Amino acid sequence: MKDKQVFTRLVECSPGGIFYTDSDGACTFISSSMYDMFGLEPENCLGENWTEYINSSSGGSVQSNWLKALNAQETFEQEFFHVSPQLGKRTFRAKLKPIYEGSDFMGYVGSVVDVTDRYEAEHHLFETEARFKKLFDFAEVAIWDENFTGVYSELDLLRKSGVHNLAEYLDKSPELILSLAQKIHVNHVNIRGLELFNAETEDDLLSRIDTTFTESSAKVFRDELIAIWNGEESFRAEVDFRALDGELITTILSMPLPKSISDALSVPVSIFDITERAQLINELTNTVALLQESEERFSLAVKGSGVGLWDWNLLTGDVYYSDKFKEILGYQPEEFPNTQEAFWSAVHEADVDAVRQAVAAHIEDCSVPYDMEYRIKSRRGEYCWVKVIGQAVRSQDGKARRIAGSMIDITDQKLAEHLIWQQANYDNLTALPNRAMFLDRFEQEVVRGKRSGDACALLFIDLDHFKEVNDTLGHNVGDQLLVEAAMRILMVIRESDTVGRFGGDEFIVMLTNIADPSSVERVATAIVDTLSKPFNLNDEVVFISASIGIAMSPNDSVHVDELFKFADQAMYEAKTQGRNRHSFFTASMQESATRQRKLIKDLRGALEQEQLEVYYQPIIDLKSEEIYKAEALIRWHHPEYGFVSPVEFIPLAEETGLIIEIGEWVFQQAVNQVKEWRRLINPDFQLSVNKSPVQFHQETPSNWAESLSRSGLSGNAITIEITEGLLLESDQSVKDQIESFHVAGIQVALDDFGTGYSSLSYLKKFDIDCLKIDQAFVRNMEEGSEEHILCEAIIVMAHKLGIKVVAEGIETEQQKVLLVSAGCDYGQGYYFAKPVEAKMLTAQLIKEKRCA
Structure with a gap:
């Protein structure tokens, strides 16, 4: 009796309904929870087939399936719906198993469980x-x-x-x-x-x-x-x-x-x-x-993706934004409302119409993609760039039921793209359009001018003496000068014109819609004037000037590359004329440029084809009037142009780097020649050889002292002539090379003295052995003239420092007498002898030796 009470209590405590049936399927026991599930009274259920009181849409199939299982005495299991006044429509799961005593079938024990919540969760x-x-x-x-x-x-x-x-x-x-x-x-x-x-x-x-x-x-x-x-x-x-x-x-x-x-x-x-x-x-x-x-x-x-997700239900208006979506905009999950209005109010006002149209177009037609980049406001009030992709979910009739997608923050990407564009098109220092952007604008203007007939001008500006500022005051001051120069040029031109930085100390200007060529000249003159005014930089007052070359389209050319070339040629012409001026391109400049290109091309093979030759000009001891010095001077016999002046081809050789090979060849010719003259004429005979600044700055400087030693000559057989400009721009390598000459006994002479920027400090610093007074002072020298006074001062100064003096360009007896009276050591010029071939000077030297 106690066991039956315990069992009954357990059944009553079960959350599901429990019941028994006899072998005919009639209920003999029903738990109270079963009555509660279906809203039944006990007197209406006992003795009845349990399916009789199931009022559901599946009642028919439940009863039919149950009868089959009862007849076959098999286990029965099925889910079904039932509607009751108390609980409404619910889903139940019934399970019945047969009971036997021995082999006799006694009926069923069954259970009914409410599975509505599980069913809805699975759905x-x-x-x-x-x-x-x-x-x-x-x-x-x-x-x-x-x-x-x-x-x-x-x-x-x-x-x-x-x-x-x-x-x-x-x-x-x-x-x-x-x-x-x-x-x-x-x-x-x-x-x-x-x-x-x-x-x-x-x-x-x-x-x-x-x-x-x-x-x-x-x-x-x-x-x-x-x-x-x-x-x-x-x-x-x-x-x-x-x-x-x-x-x-x-x-x-x-x-x-x-x-x-x-x-x-x-x-x-x-x-x-x-x-x-x-x-x-x-x-x-x-x-x-x-x-x-x-x-x-x-x-x-x-x-793990960093992607914000969103989902708009177009039928109900429900909206979902993922936490990452809100985080991208700087919001906590609870701070950004799940509404479409919150989204649209955040989109940048300049983008909102385009975004609305794109969303509407995709909802209307699935073949139109929704894939956009636009700006959206963050919680801080700043706009960030986002990339948004959406896909509409449609019913069978093609109507969009919802649209969902992703959003990522591409602000860094946009900033990077803008930075790349900025760096690709603008100069970092002056913020002017760089060469690439200027070229693009200029090409467009030239093409437009072809159609409209409008003229435009290209001004190529080079800052004179900028290198000296950079070298003496430093790159920081040089940069400041470039920035202020850019500002000054911008102040002169119109807003419709363009200023660009071509590179280094070069600027380019495009003037458009030119009605009168004189307006171009006025602008060029204004640029020259404004750049010639003093620059106050870091408590330093700096003076520069500008050389400007001008080419016009369509008069000079309608091809951009030619216009740049012509403007460049005109700029060099302005420099040749004395700088601080402008020059318009002319046909003669093109002819000169063509000659230069041919000279550069032919100079490359001049040594191999034996077109180069070394001439020698005697240097006279003014006291004894004896010759035991000479200067080695290169000459070029061009097969087409004839004699080409060193003044014309030496700068080209320096510009192309050919001066290194040519300079080495001249030096070797001089070594061979001085060795012969020391044997034939005078054991102390000395040759001067010019050495270009380019040779001093070559990657692996040549060892001339070693070459002299291999030839069996002492260092005093050669004097190295250098220019004043080399001393100004010298670095440690130049100082080391000059010092190595002195160690080897090779003398160093400073050529063209008085025309540059040398000072006493440079003469002492580099231990110069000899000064060569530039012929510009000697050529116009008369007794009591400024040139005479300067020459006397140079000679006195040099002798005080223990430096010998050579006067170049002596052409008259009077010039020689004045220099002798001033105490000048040596003289060189047409008065004594012109540069001649080695064999001619050899004959002269031998003749003089015999006469002596």
């Missing part, structure tokens, strides 16, 4: 997964599912075996990386993934997945393993893959990392194609929409 889950599956398949990025179980197990074994530093371990055992890679299995791939890898079907891609990996993939997988080992939450890297057709694609791979064996079973991996942008942007926000077959997988994917 909601099914709808949710279907929605996420739709979003997954139509995501903008490629997504696939990887199984990391094998990898996770292997890493766990390594940790247990005592490995502490996985990076070092992998570097020592690189074959392990391949072994671990083979333990990863790729499962489902979305539509974008098939498109990215050029696969027709999912099976096609998965069966050939190994062919997509590259050397880059292997390196990234190594970093991925280390990230898992270190317990990082997610992994993101740039990696190269190979599509099934062999095309190399650059991607951003992003994934959450497994924390346990259960997590490792399915890891969503997003692959964003950045092939076209990989060369332009250092960092690109990974744009993915990680969608999976369940809410759990979807949540894990979103966590």
